[in-house]
Structures are given as structure tokens and as C-alpha cells.
Amino acid sequence: MKAYIFNKLLFNAYYTAVAVLALTFAFSVVQAEPMRLTIKARPGLQYDLFRFEAKPNAFVEINLVNEDDMAHNLVITKPGQRLNVANAALSLGVEGDAKNWVPDLDSVLFSTPVLKPDSSYLLKFKAPETPGVYPYVCTFPGHGLLMYGAMYVDMPLPDLVNDMNLPELARRGNLTQKQLHAWGIKRPLMYRIFMPNASPASVAVALRHGQNYCWDAAQCRLRYLWYGDFVDPWPVWRGNGNGLAKVLGTKYWEAGSSGAVQIGNKDSQAHFLGYKKIDGQPEFHYRINNVDIYELITPLHSVIGIQRAFRIPNNKQLVSLPVGSVSQVIFNYSAGKLMDGVLTLNAEEAAAFSVSIGLKQ
Amino acid sequence: MKNTKYFLASVLSFIAVIGLRAVGISDYYSIDNISMPKGLDSQVGGLDFMPDGRLVACFHRGEVYTYHPQKNEWKLFADGLQEPLGICAINDREVVVMQRPELTKITDLNGDGEADHYQAVFDDFGMTGNYHEFAFGPAKDSIGNFYIGMNLASNGASIRPELRGEFRHYGLSRENFKSKNYKSSSGRMYAATPYRGWVLKISKKGKVTPFAPGFRSPNGLGFDLKDQLFVTDNQGDWLGTSKLYHVQHGHFYGHPASLTWTDDWQVGRNPLEVSVKELDAKRTRAAVLFPQGLMANSPTQPIPDSTEGKFGPFSGQLLVGEMNRPRIVRVILDKVAGEIQGACVPFYDNAGLSKGNHRFVFGDDGSLWVGQTHLSWAGGQGLQRIRWNGKTPLDVRSMELLPNGFKITFTKSLEKSTSIAEQFQFKRYYYEYRKAYGSPQYGIEKIKIIGSKRMNDNKTVMVYLDKVNPGFVYQLDIKKLIAEDNSALVNPLVCYTLNRMPNGDDKAPHLVRN
Structure with missing residues (x-):
């Protein structure tokens, strides 16, 4: 299982690299083909894809799939604004549900609605022009401290183990717990x-x-x-x-x-x-x-x-x-x-x- | 045809020599591997059958599963337990499990096949957090009382900062247990909380009786068909070799660490410093010794063959698991002058059997289910099922002590020309009762056969020996033995533990060195 996940990570990285290359190539021929990727919300407050690269102004389509047993969203913020946005979401209180837990802040760039378990949403956007590391985070209350990743726009990717824009688990190259039982991973x-x-x-x-x-x-x-x-x-x-x-x-x-x-x-x-x-x-x-x-x-x-x-x-x-x-x-x-x-x-x-x-x- | 058969036999013997498959037992029994849930660490801690025919098993990482043998279907029943090492099905919705911290009744209240209620039946015993404090059982008597075995702690590790229960140690304070050289005073195995080294009885109504002290690592409790409790224990300090005890209320079985938790024990008195002679006088010897390296190194659960003949010719006898090699041992009990002693013989060797044979249960069809474990020691994992094919193997069925020898009965008639004097060899030896870890065999001596007699049925032989004395293992090696139907003897090794003579004489001062 561990090997499987690791392979999957490699595969995702590979997929991203190929997508970026393909995109570069596509730009020189026709412009409109967007960069497509899938991000799954997984049990244990995790996205299965914890970072990806995008060209400035590229068209991106993220298919967010919620495979977990609780609600999640995905909010892309300005560089360095992940915790501010997550905390602002928390303070929405009773208004939170109606707002999909997305605060009205300039630092919020793009966001999905809150997805129930086993549902998905296609988020379409144009990547920012300014190079930078743009966090994506689940702003559902209590999730933002753990459930996030980063979009690299025209920025070099650091080594995984040193990438402080990622959750600790992702830096360890181990997004999910080892499978220790026949049932996989579950909570409670x-x-x-x-x-x-x-x-x-x-x-x-x-x-x-x-x-x-x-x-x-x-x-x-x-x-x-x-x-x-x-x-x-x-x-x-x-x-x-x-x-x-x-x-x-x-x-x-x-x-x-x-x-x-x-x-x-x-x-x-x-x-x-x-x-x-x-x-x-x-x-x-x-x-x-x-x-x-x-x-x-x-x-x-x-x-x-x-x-x-x-x-x-x-x-x-x-x-x-x-x-x-x-x-x-x-x-x-x-x-x-x-x-x-x-x-x-x-x-x-x-x-x-x-x-x-x-x-x- | 005959040549082919001969060739095949040679090949098989060759394979047997290199340890893959022995000739013999597989002519009478077959073994299947049961497929396990994917992702499960299948080290088996306990096995039983529910009345509706589902097998129920508990595993190393705390899961309890049911298994439907016809549908070959596993279903999770409970989880989250701490090293469960025994299970007893009460009904189709309820099991009692012995786990490290507690005897727990687990119930599926709503009938969806998954447990919702975990009731602590008994947890009033101590834990130091030492890894060796395993909890074994429960064995259930005919009335429904439970018996559990409390392992001693090992000086392979110290105690942890937080304990459960009272702390009491004869040589060390809690603080001293933190020092690097705690081992020099803790004892090889120690009992720093109650009731380590004991077998406890928990009555049907929940009343708890400290039943008997003196155990080291009692990884196997079981009742025979006469409602007598048998407990195995493992070679080590105070155990010259591994043992099977017939356990009775109030008796002491030899490992002194547990004595500190007896009611009348003088607080502060160090049981490890009591003279071996005094302890020897106090103890009840094991009914059967399993010679180390020869018969078993780590015996596990004793289970009586309750199949009334569906599992072969050994109905009523105890089978005992062995961890260190692919073997199940058979025990042949003999009541002499009112006390139980007896012999052990390999029953099932190799022939597809795994190591780590830990827990057993008989199915209604008479097949024996075997669960394996290792817990990082020698052993295995998984579940196997052994079935008898209806043919009777030639084997020793019973062995009774006579004043001057043994009466040995086989499972079927022997070929008429067999010469007992030529084919039987006896020797004897003993294991010292002492503090040190294990004991070599002492007093090894060939014992002359001075006469023999066959009974009319050709199944029973009397063997007369020139020396018959208490306090020895009498080891019988049978060179060659053929039945009337031309089949060969399956297990040629028999070890009889002679504690007591028919006249009641059990004096064996040689067991303790002066």
C-alpha cells in the first residue's frame, strides 16, 4: 500500500510534468487547450496531490473529487495567505455554510463550493501572471491547518523534503497512514x-x-x-x-x-x-x-x-x-x-x- | 508398479530428510491453508466456533473476525483490542476475549454482525507495561467459569513510568527499576504487580479467585473432556524444560516470582532467595515434560480431541501446539496413584503444517483448525485446517506405568513377528529444578528391557525394564514397527514423565542439587 501510494505520487508528479510539457507544446500550436488535473480529498485531512506547476496565465481545470467521508472545499489564495484565509473562514461562524466557508477577502483567488462525500466539482481558472507559490487549502472549519498544497507558478520546485509550502506528511513523501488493517484507513x-x-x-x-x-x-x-x-x-x-x-x-x-x-x-x-x-x-x-x-x-x-x-x-x-x-x-x-x-x-x-x-x- | 512406488517412497524420504515433507502423517491427514483477508496481519491469538458454525478468530493487531467456512467469507466483528490471545464464543452475537489489559465481553447488540458493546469483565490485575506481561485464556470449564493465565514480566525490559495496580517487588523499588542494572535484582522473570505468574478463576457470576501461582509463561490453558484444567509453560528460569501442568486450586507450580502475591506471603521476603529445597517441597510437578529440542520448545494451547472419532483414533487425548517447528504434539495421560502424569509424542510433523502453532479449535465435522502466530519470535501466521481421511495410522494409543515397566497399546494390531526387545529402546534422564534458565538432561542412561509380553489382540505390549524410578523422563525410541496391514509406525518417539510409582512413591531428591 505504501509502495502504491508512493508510486501514485510519482505518477502524479510525472503526470504534472507531462501536462506542463504538453501545455508548453500546445501553446506553440493552439492556445486554448487547458491544463487538466484531478485532486482528490482523502481521509485524514489530505489532498492526494500536494503540489503542481502552472505557467503564468495558463488555463487550468481542477477536478476536485471528494473521496472522504466528510465535507471539503478547495480555495486558492495569494502567496503566503493560507492561514489568514483559513482563520477568516473559521470566524464566519453561522454564516459559514452559506458562504461555502470562503471568506470575502482579496487574498482569495479561486474557490470551489463545499463538496459532500462522493461528489466532485470542476474548478476552472486562469493562473496568475505573477510568479509565486499559490497555496490551495480546504477552508472547512478545522481542516486548514492540515489540508493544503501549493500551485507553483513559474517558480522552481524545491526538493520534496525541503518544501515548506507543503504539509509535513507530504514532505515525508507519505501522504496517508500505512495500511495496517484489511479495511484500509478509516475514522473513527x-x-x-x-x-x-x-x-x-x-x-x-x-x-x-x-x-x-x-x-x-x-x-x-x-x-x-x-x-x-x-x-x-x-x-x-x-x-x-x-x-x-x-x-x-x-x-x-x-x-x-x-x-x-x-x-x-x-x-x-x-x-x-x-x-x-x-x-x-x-x-x-x-x-x-x-x-x-x-x-x-x-x-x-x-x-x-x-x-x-x-x-x-x-x-x-x-x-x-x-x-x-x-x-x-x-x-x-x-x-x-x-x-x-x-x-x-x-x-x-x-x-x-x-x-x-x-x-x- | 512396485518399483515406481519404491522410487516414489525414496524421493519422499529424501524430501523428508531435507525437511520439506515427512512420510507418514500425510497418508492419514490432509491440510488446507485458509485464505485470509487481504491486508490483515494474520497472527492468530484465539480461535473458537460460534453455535451457528461461524469460526471466530482474534488477531495480533486487535481485530476479531468471523469466518463462514462454506462461503469462505471473512467479516469484521470487532477491533481495537490490545494483543488478544484467546477467545471464547458465548453465542452467535457474543464472545469473550482475553486481551493484555482485560477480559472483555464483546457483544453485537443490534445484530448487524459487528460488535457495539465491549464490557470489561475483569481487569483487576496489574500491568507494568513490560512487554512480556501477556494475558492468556480464557479456558472455560463445563459450568462456564473462566480461567486466565497472567504472564510474568521479563528482564528483557524494565517497568514503565506508569503502572496499573499495586507495585510490589522483593528486590527493587520503582526508582531502582530505572537504573541500568535493574536486571541483577529483578529476577529473570518478575512479578511486580498482582497477579503475575498466576492462573485466575473468574466465576460465571464474576467472582475472582486467585487459583494457582507458580507460572512463568502459561501460553495455553485448556480443559480436557473430564473437566480437568491443563496449562502449558515455557522452558526458562525455574523450568528445566517446557511443561504441561494439571492445575488444581491452591497448588504451586514451581516459578517462585508469583509467590509474592499469595495471601500469606511475608511482605518483603524475596521468593528468589527461598531455598530450592523448600520450593521443591511446595511445588506440584508437571504432569508431562516436553523435552527441549526434541519434543517442543514453546508449547501452546492444549485441546482435547472432542470429535468422538471423527479426527482419528486419539479421541479424548490432548493435542498441544508447538511454536518453534511445524509440529503438533499429542499427550497420553496416565493416572497413577491418583495423580495425573503421562507421555507426549509428536502427532503431526511437517507435511504442510506451518510453525507457530498457537491456537486450536475443532469444527463440527471433526476437522482441526490451527491458528499460527510468532510475535517476533520463532513461529508463523495464518490459519490451517487438518482433516483425517478415515485411515488409521499406526501409533501409540496409550501408555500406562506398571511397577516394573510400561503397558503400551497401539492403534492397531502389530505384525506378528515384531520383536519388542529388538525394536524398542528406552533411556531415561531428568531436568533439574533450579533458578537458572533451562536445564541440561542429567543422568542420561540406557534402560535395559528385561522382558516383554504381547497381549492376544496384538495391539498391546508389556515392556519390563530393569530400572523404574520416579523423577525421570523415560524416552522410548521405536526403531521399526509394522502393523498387520503392513503400514509403518508414524511417530517413533515417546517421552513418558514418571513422577510417581503405582505405589504412590514420588521421592525424587535428585531433581534438586544440594
């Missing part, structure tokens, strides 16, 4: 596996929108969050387990010693009881002080981040949740009182509440 995905900075009974979960978390089944608490690629389990799986899974992507929150629910006043050991899969995502079930707790972690929709939804249905006691360091993230809670880093809820509030942790951009 969950592994019980040895994880760094957590107990030996840990759970790693890949949610949609490139969100990932580590939850500790020995201590029944969330340990840390990261976005981007999931984990490389190979250090564990290649042998007999004498290794830790490697966290890929970017870590943005760690619980430290916090994150465990407390019932009543006394500290009590949590007992892990298992989980139910809801839309492929585990809802953990554990017991503290003889009180059942259910916790479902889902991705936030408009920013990078997650929501922890708790249900504590048969409880008469005060519930507290030390939320840990939240100054570096956007922290929200649906009920209770937050004081000195501890969220406190009465039994009624605690029957169903949620907290969310989002990346500050």
Missing part, C-alpha cells in the same frame, strides 16, 4: 495500545476531522489531545509489544494530573467497565463511588477540538471535574461552576453535561 478508529505518557491500559482514538485523543482505561480519564495524523502503532505491533505507539500530528492539550471525575467529597478509585460504540466512537463507562459514569468524546465541528459529553444518571452527590490547564485552549462547559480549575456540578446538572477543549488559533 480506536486502538487499545501502549501509549506514551499514559498507563499501560490506554486507549487511542482517531475521530473525524483529524481529531485524536488518548484516554486512560486504568485511571478513567482523558490524558491528551492532538490533531492531524493518528498514531504509528508499528513500534508495538512489529514485535511482542516492547514499544510505544508514536503520536503523529500535533499535541495541543495534556491533562497533567487532572481530568478525572470525582463523585462526592472523597477521592475514590475509578473502575473501568467498558464502552459502547456510538457511530464508531467509544462511549466509556466507568464507576466511581458506586456511581455509573458515561463519557463520549466527539470532535468539535467548527474548530480543532473535542467535546467530552458526560452522563451521570443515577447520582445524588456533588460532581467535580478538575479541568487542568485550559489557559492555552478554548475551554467551554455546559453547566456547573468553574473555580480554581475545578468544575463543580450538582447532581441534577451532572446528569448530562459537557465540556469542550478547542485549539486557540
Whole structure:
């Protein structure tokens, strides 16, 4: 699979080179034939083609195909404007959907609508006259940090490994995760596996929108969050387990010693009881002080981040949740009182509440 | 015609010599390779059948698949498990899996063939994060209680910064485990959390009983048809050679690291420093020893032939997997003075069988399904199916200890002119019970046959020996043996573990060096 992808990359590069050559040749004969290419949106917040070359003023047709299980678009921006455009898209808020998450900015050059899974769109445009590296990016909320590429207009292509206009994965020449299972790549995905900075009974979960978390089944608490690629389990799986899974992507929150629910006043050991899969995502079930707790972690929709939804249905006691360091993230809670880093809820509030942790951009 | 046959036989023997195909077992059994889902790491951790006839298997990277043998169709049932090494089907929608951190009941609630609910049945045991802390089982008794085996940690690695469960070590603090020379005090294999080195019982209602300590690497738990629990263990420290134990509640099986988690163990007392004599007096010896290099180096699951004859003439006997070579071993039990001991004999060698024979289950049709693994040690991967073709091989069917020799019964009548004294050779040896890794064979000695007798059925022979004593493996090599129907003996090697004489004498002080 890895070899296949790599070949595919080579093929794409080859295809681009041939297309450019053909285009040059075509220009000298007839002018109108556009440069055609296909870019696929792939699972794991990636475009399958991460860079291509275009001549100044060339006619380009990009067939954007969404092969992922969530929505994506493609926006071409002025050089160096990728993050500005992606952040402006985020701040569209409720207006976002209507605008296809494309902000009204001069730095936006061309854009597709938001494509649902298994749909495609033909984007036609004339390449800019000014030489430069023009980013293309998915501005759907939460995607722009990872899902992008670059159009080179009359600019030399640097070596792949040194091309800082590309996502890290692309620089590694490895656009997608290794295929480690018969089903290929999918999200949500969950592994019980040895994880760094957590107990030996840990759970790693890949949610949609490139969100990932580590939850500790020995201590029944969330340990840390990261976005981007999931984990490389190979250090564990290649042998007999004498290794830790490697966290890929970017870590943005760690619980430290916090994150465990407390019932009543006394500290009590949590007992892990298992989980139910809801839309492929585990809802953990554990017991503290003889009180059942259910916790479902889902991705936030408009920013990078997650929501922890708790249900504590048969409880008469005060519930507290030390939320840990939240100054570096956007922290929200649906009920209770937050004081000195501890969220406190009465039994009624605690029957169903949620907290969310989002990346500050 | 005869010449051709002879030529063919020579070719086949030649091939056998270079190790590709042995003559013998393939005349009676055939083997198929089962095609596996593409992209799956097919190292098998557990095998069982659901009542509706689907095979269910768990794999190294945490998947559980069902397989429809008629349709040759795999379907994902569950995933995300941590090194599952055993599976037990409860019904068509539910399995219980032993994975590293937990015994887990996995249920398909909505009946779409894919599990949605994972219930932690039992996870109240410790984990240091050491790679060697595998969890084995579950074996189910006739009432529905589960038995699991907890591997010791290996000093091939230390413990990790975070643990699950209580930490207790006789020689090292948690801090000391970080030092470079932790190995000098940790023990070759160690039990720094509960209940490493134990077999545990989890009752149908969920009550947990620490059942028996003394194990090192119990990668194989199984009940025979008489509801007796058997557990294999691997050669290493405190195990002179690999073993099969008949496991009973409260007995101690020889590896001392686990003793630290017994109720009455004096905290801080180092079990590795208890005198070997004291440990020897405390331990229950293995029912069967598998001589290292000869019979098995890493035995796996014991499974009784429950096919009532559909799998050949060994109904009721245990088969045991072997990792290091393409072999399945057969065990011939003998109850002597109330205790179980017995012999082992190769059952299936080469002839298309892979290495790494790890997990087994019998199908309704009497075929034996074999799942392989390696976990980066010697072994293999994939799934095979062995079928009997209805012809009876000439093989040892039973072996019983007499006060002065053995009574050996074959699967069919022997050719009348066979001379037992000429064709049978006995020797004996023993393995020391000691802290060091493995034991050489000591006291190797040829044992003279002083007499023999054939019974009228021509299947049973009595062999009388000049020395019969407890605490030895009696190895029988049969040079040439032909049945009345002219077929040759398939497996000429039999190793009988003599713990106890018919009069109950089991004294064997030579097993411990002074």
C-alpha cells in the first residue's frame, strides 16, 4: 500500500510534468487547450496531490473529487495567505455554510463550493501572471491547518523534503497512514495500545476531522489531545509489544494530573467497565463511588477540538471535574461552576453535561 | 508398479530428510491453508466456533473476525483490542476475549454482525507495561467459569513510568527499576504487580479467585473432556524444560516470582532467595515434560480431541501446539496413584503444517483448525485446517506405568513377528529444578528391557525394564514397527514423565542439587 501510494505520487508528479510539457507544446500550436488535473480529498485531512506547476496565465481545470467521508472545499489564495484565509473562514461562524466557508477577502483567488462525500466539482481558472507559490487549502472549519498544497507558478520546485509550502506528511513523501488493517484507513478508529505518557491500559482514538485523543482505561480519564495524523502503532505491533505507539500530528492539550471525575467529597478509585460504540466512537463507562459514569468524546465541528459529553444518571452527590490547564485552549462547559480549575456540578446538572477543549488559533 | 512406488517412497524420504515433507502423517491427514483477508496481519491469538458454525478468530493487531467456512467469507466483528490471545464464543452475537489489559465481553447488540458493546469483565490485575506481561485464556470449564493465565514480566525490559495496580517487588523499588542494572535484582522473570505468574478463576457470576501461582509463561490453558484444567509453560528460569501442568486450586507450580502475591506471603521476603529445597517441597510437578529440542520448545494451547472419532483414533487425548517447528504434539495421560502424569509424542510433523502453532479449535465435522502466530519470535501466521481421511495410522494409543515397566497399546494390531526387545529402546534422564534458565538432561542412561509380553489382540505390549524410578523422563525410541496391514509406525518417539510409582512413591531428591 505504501509502495502504491508512493508510486501514485510519482505518477502524479510525472503526470504534472507531462501536462506542463504538453501545455508548453500546445501553446506553440493552439492556445486554448487547458491544463487538466484531478485532486482528490482523502481521509485524514489530505489532498492526494500536494503540489503542481502552472505557467503564468495558463488555463487550468481542477477536478476536485471528494473521496472522504466528510465535507471539503478547495480555495486558492495569494502567496503566503493560507492561514489568514483559513482563520477568516473559521470566524464566519453561522454564516459559514452559506458562504461555502470562503471568506470575502482579496487574498482569495479561486474557490470551489463545499463538496459532500462522493461528489466532485470542476474548478476552472486562469493562473496568475505573477510568479509565486499559490497555496490551495480546504477552508472547512478545522481542516486548514492540515489540508493544503501549493500551485507553483513559474517558480522552481524545491526538493520534496525541503518544501515548506507543503504539509509535513507530504514532505515525508507519505501522504496517508500505512495500511495496517484489511479495511484500509478509516475514522473513527480506536486502538487499545501502549501509549506514551499514559498507563499501560490506554486507549487511542482517531475521530473525524483529524481529531485524536488518548484516554486512560486504568485511571478513567482523558490524558491528551492532538490533531492531524493518528498514531504509528508499528513500534508495538512489529514485535511482542516492547514499544510505544508514536503520536503523529500535533499535541495541543495534556491533562497533567487532572481530568478525572470525582463523585462526592472523597477521592475514590475509578473502575473501568467498558464502552459502547456510538457511530464508531467509544462511549466509556466507568464507576466511581458506586456511581455509573458515561463519557463520549466527539470532535468539535467548527474548530480543532473535542467535546467530552458526560452522563451521570443515577447520582445524588456533588460532581467535580478538575479541568487542568485550559489557559492555552478554548475551554467551554455546559453547566456547573468553574473555580480554581475545578468544575463543580450538582447532581441534577451532572446528569448530562459537557465540556469542550478547542485549539486557540 | 512396485518399483515406481519404491522410487516414489525414496524421493519422499529424501524430501523428508531435507525437511520439506515427512512420510507418514500425510497418508492419514490432509491440510488446507485458509485464505485470509487481504491486508490483515494474520497472527492468530484465539480461535473458537460460534453455535451457528461461524469460526471466530482474534488477531495480533486487535481485530476479531468471523469466518463462514462454506462461503469462505471473512467479516469484521470487532477491533481495537490490545494483543488478544484467546477467545471464547458465548453465542452467535457474543464472545469473550482475553486481551493484555482485560477480559472483555464483546457483544453485537443490534445484530448487524459487528460488535457495539465491549464490557470489561475483569481487569483487576496489574500491568507494568513490560512487554512480556501477556494475558492468556480464557479456558472455560463445563459450568462456564473462566480461567486466565497472567504472564510474568521479563528482564528483557524494565517497568514503565506508569503502572496499573499495586507495585510490589522483593528486590527493587520503582526508582531502582530505572537504573541500568535493574536486571541483577529483578529476577529473570518478575512479578511486580498482582497477579503475575498466576492462573485466575473468574466465576460465571464474576467472582475472582486467585487459583494457582507458580507460572512463568502459561501460553495455553485448556480443559480436557473430564473437566480437568491443563496449562502449558515455557522452558526458562525455574523450568528445566517446557511443561504441561494439571492445575488444581491452591497448588504451586514451581516459578517462585508469583509467590509474592499469595495471601500469606511475608511482605518483603524475596521468593528468589527461598531455598530450592523448600520450593521443591511446595511445588506440584508437571504432569508431562516436553523435552527441549526434541519434543517442543514453546508449547501452546492444549485441546482435547472432542470429535468422538471423527479426527482419528486419539479421541479424548490432548493435542498441544508447538511454536518453534511445524509440529503438533499429542499427550497420553496416565493416572497413577491418583495423580495425573503421562507421555507426549509428536502427532503431526511437517507435511504442510506451518510453525507457530498457537491456537486450536475443532469444527463440527471433526476437522482441526490451527491458528499460527510468532510475535517476533520463532513461529508463523495464518490459519490451517487438518482433516483425517478415515485411515488409521499406526501409533501409540496409550501408555500406562506398571511397577516394573510400561503397558503400551497401539492403534492397531502389530505384525506378528515384531520383536519388542529388538525394536524398542528406552533411556531415561531428568531436568533439574533450579533458578537458572533451562536445564541440561542429567543422568542420561540406557534402560535395559528385561522382558516383554504381547497381549492376544496384538495391539498391546508389556515392556519390563530393569530400572523404574520416579523423577525421570523415560524416552522410548521405536526403531521399526509394522502393523498387520503392513503400514509403518508414524511417530517413533515417546517421552513418558514418571513422577510417581503405582505405589504412590514420588521421592525424587535428585531433581534438586544440594
